[in-house]
Amino acid sequence: MQTKQFSTKLIQWQKENGRHHLPWQVKDPYARWVSEIMLQQTQVSTVIEYFERFMSRFPTVQSLACATEDEVMQYWSGLGYYSRARNLHKTAQIIVNENFGVFPKERTEWEALPGIGRSTAAAIVAFSFGAKETILDGNVKRVLMRLHGIDARADDKDAVKRLWALAEDCLPDENIDVYIQGLMDFGATLCTKHPKCLTCIFQKECKALEAGLQEQIPRPKKRLDRPVKERTFLLLWLDNECLLQKRAEKGVWKGLFSLPQKEGILTEQQIEVAVRAMGMTIKNMRPLESFSHDFSHYRLILHPVAIRVQDKGESIANQRWVSLSELPDIGLPAPIRGLLERFFA
Structure with missing residues (x-):
């Protein structure tokens, strides 16, 4: 042609x-x-x-x-x-x-x-x-x-x-x-x-x-097995507020707010230690349903835990307590926004 x-x-x-x-x-x-x-x-x-x-x-x-x-x-x-x-x-x-x-x-x-x-x-x-x-x-x-x-x-x-x-x-x-x-x-x-x-x-x-190749052209890219990473996300809340942490200026979600997170799947005892290190006392906690989110280079398994605390603890850099009414105005990754919307619905 x-x-x-x-x-x-x-x-x-x-x-x-x-x-x-x-x-x-x-x-x-x-x-x-x-x-x-x-x-x-x-x-x-x-x-x-x-x-x-x-x-x-x-x-x-x-x-x-x-x-x-x-x-x-x-x-x-x-x-x-x-x-x-x-x-x-x-x-x-x-x-x-x-x-x-x-x-x-x-x-x-x-x-x-x-x-x-x-x-x-x-x-x-x-x-x-x-x-x-x-x-x-x-x-x-x-x-x-x-x-x-x-x-x-x-x-x-x-x-x-x-x-x-x-x-x-x-x-x-x-x-x-x-x-x-x-x-x-x-x-x-x-x-x-x-x-x-x-x-x-x-x-x-x-x-x-x-040539009968319309379904085959273009050829698919080589599929690479994406590694899986697991993280425990701490949904700390008190009254109508939750604690958010600004991500570092590198890596995924950089510059956005998210929930405090720890590598791997934490036990209750490990969670208690982590929360205590943030200057807070746990009133009660319960695990939420785990879910996955795919990035281009790996799959993230999120293990959220809802933690009701007795007080807000000490102020820590890059962390802030946010009211539910403020959440729509905060830059959040889609999976974290969805998690918070489901929890506070």
């Missing part, structure tokens, strides 16, 4: 069948940038609510730059991959303080900013300024690999190099934003993991379909 023929057909498909009412589909580099960062490794259906809430609180890059990191994390809480929020905040400060609030118009300028790779940068300038740049996210890789019969993993270096070349060759001379959105939408709604080939406009041209 001729590359220009592909882009022409895709643009027409996008105009007739694509998504046209997403809240970030505006010629605003700020909205486009925020949405592209949120959409990294997160589905559109999940992002919409978070995007609208985030933009309501931080409607401009200046308001985002002036916010504290804690507040930014609060409005990101639940989306996961929290380094995205920290990089978003850092980039906002760079744009405001070093670039006088002016957004870059070149892909390479965006790539120089924290947390922004080639594909994300290309999407921002294509949608915001009509720049002739292409993207290569997971959806686009899947479409191009099937269309051209590239039987490999999507992260294969040689395959990625070839895919970038194909993606650039397919770029039209006009309607860049429509074409880029079409690539995203086509991969997200039609050429999915289990493709809807019967309604595909590229049936005759698709080499994967011709």
Whole structure:
């Protein structure tokens, strides 16, 4: 198939069948940038609510730059991959303080900013300024690999190099934003993991379909056995307050608030020692149901224990007692927020 023929057909498909009412589909580099960062490794259906809430609180890059990191994390809480929020905040400060609030118009300028790779940068300038740049996210890789019969993993270096070349060759001379959105939408709604080939406009041209490999291409990534880590989480509470601890600025959930935790599965005696070391006396305690949470590199088994204390003990750095009414305004990891909501329901 001729590359220009592909882009022409895709643009027409996008105009007739694509998504046209997403809240970030505006010629605003700020909205486009925020949405592209949120959409990294997160589905559109999940992002919409978070995007609208985030933009309501931080409607401009200046308001985002002036916010504290804690507040930014609060409005990101639940989306996961929290380094995205920290990089978003850092980039906002760079744009405001070093670039006088002016957004870059070149892909390479965006790539120089924290947390922004080639594909994300290309999407921002294509949608915001009509720049002739292409993207290569997971959806686009899947479409191009099937269309051209590239039987490999999507992260294969040689395959990625070839895919970038194909993606650039397919770029039209006009309607860049429509074409880029079409690539995203086509991969997200039609050429999915289990493709809807019967309604595909590229049936005759698709080499994967011709070879009967549409379900196998791209090849799955090598599965790695994730190690399992177990932690005991101390849900210390008194009246209508619970104790939260701010995570260190490294590791998972860094910069967020969580519950005090200990490695492994603690016995009652070990829990008593830990609570006593925090200057508190236990009134009563009971184990809560254990549950798991998957990270990209390991599985965490959470063993929460509800501990009612007699007093708040001494003030400790990075810890604070929080009332139930304050919890919605605190940046918490999704599994911890869910745990607290279930316990205090």
